[in-house]
Amino acid sequence: CSLQNRRIFFGGSNALMSLEAVVRNRESLEKKSAAIRSAGPSKLQVIADFDGTLTKYTVDGRRGQTSHGLLQQGNAEYDAKRQALYDYYHPLEYSPTIPLEEKTKLMEEWWEKTHGLLVEGGLTFDAIKKSVADATIAFRDGVVELFEFLEEKDVPVLIFSAGLADIIEEVFRQKLHRSFKNIKVVSNRMVFDDNDRLISFKGKTIHVLNKNEHALDMAAPVHDNLGDPNGSVNDYSLVKNRTNVLLLGDHIGDLGMSDGVEYENRISVGFLNGNTEESIGSYREAFDVVYLNDASMWGVIELASQLC
Numbered sequence: 519c520s521l522q523n524r525r526i527f528f529g530g531s532n533a534l535m536s537l538e539a540v541v542r543n544r545e546s547l548e549k550k551s552a553a554i555r556s557a558g559p560s561k562l563q564v565i566a567d568f569d570g571t572l573t574k575y576t577v578d579g580r581r582g583q584t585s586h587g588l589l590q591q592g593n594a595e596y597d598a599k600r601q602a603l604y605d606y607y608h609p610l611e612y613s614p615t616i617p618l619e620e621k622t623k624l625m626e627e628w629w630e631k632t633h634g635l636l637v638e639g640g641l642t643f644d645a646i647k648k649s650v651a652d653a654t655i656a657f658r659d660g661v662v663e664l665f666e667f668l669e670e671k672d673v674p675v676l677i678f679s680a681g682l683a684d685i686i687e688e689v690f691r692q693k694l695h696r697s698f699k700n701i702k703v704v705s706n707r708m709v710f711d712d713n714d715r716l717i718s719f720k721g722k723t724i725h726v727l728n729k730n731e732h733a734l735d736m737a738a739p740v741h742d743n744l745g746d747p748n749g750s751v752n753d754y755s756l757v758k759n760r761t762n763v764l765l766l767g768d769h770i771g772d773l774g775m776s777d778g779v780e781y782e783n784r785i786s787v788g789f790l791n792g793n794t795e796e797s798i799g800s801y802r803e804a805f806d807v808v809y810l811n812d813a814s815m816w817g818v819i820e821l822a823s824q825l826c
């Protein structure tokens with residue numbers, strides 16, 4: 519199915535339920551695509567959010583879990599405390615009416631409390647493995663094919679998430695059963711003691727609205743690329759030289775993920791997962807292409823194949 523034949527919407531706001539993609543400005547998109555293609559794959563990098571972007575919003579009719587949400591600490595009291603925080607803060611996260619500054623404070627509060635509960639209530643790496651095995655989480659159709667395509671073209675993928683790096687990497691191990699030498703995860707990373715118990719988190723917390731402040735972290739050398747600990751470490755450390763960016767996110771705040779790169783061209787793709795009617799206007803302004811209704815990654819693969 520080509521991008522031309524796909525149900526694409528160029529204006530208005532009717533019938534959103536049946537649409538798959540909204541393109542802000544086709545001419546500008548084609549111009550950027552041509553510029554990226556002519557610079558070649560060595561100048562391209564992909565920066566992707568994880569939860570709700572690489573993963574489905576709905577899995578088998580249920581809300582898909584996030585890397586945070588799937589975690590069962592093995593301590594019912596603390597699981598319930600984190601769930602109560604989720605019930606309170608998650609609607610605020612997606613509210614289109616809360617001003618950015620206020621929402622940022624709320625998100626800081628949420629992450630701080632949740633991380634605190636994970637340390638206080640006890641968490642082991644075994645509990646992470648079990649939680650992932652039991653989780654309602656699935657990659658969007660086409661994600662593996664997208665990664666394979668980008669690996670073949672030697673294009674690095676930075677997964678930039680406000681979730682939990684240790685869990686995202688476990689999701690890759692368990693759900694994909696394979697590794698990709700071009701992928702690096704930048705996310706909140708746990709520190710375990712010798713008995714594999716969580717004792718703290720590394721560095722400054724990344725939440726959904728401060729990714730721009732962490733964007734430079736991505737330029738750090740790759741130590742934790744999935745799968746191939748010996749290979750390609752230096753190949754992907756110089757992401758700053760890759761001045762063309764394909765950015766994938768599900769929040770307007772995700773656009774800040776590319777702030778550490780002085781990019782020449784950026785194509786931004788947004789997955790609009792909730793509050794479609796209220797948010798389509800701002801998403802259409804913010805992203806070059808907006809995917810609706812829990813779309814697959816096939817459209818992004820087609821876009822990527824036009825870029826390299």
Ligand code: TMP
Pocket residue numbers: 567568569570584585586587600603604611628629632678679680681725726
């Ligand atoms: P991201 O992977 O899209 O950057 O964001 C992480 C998601 O994690 C975000 O949508 C909110 C969610 N979350 C939970 O489900 N439970 C939590 O305790 C916290 C702090 C975040």
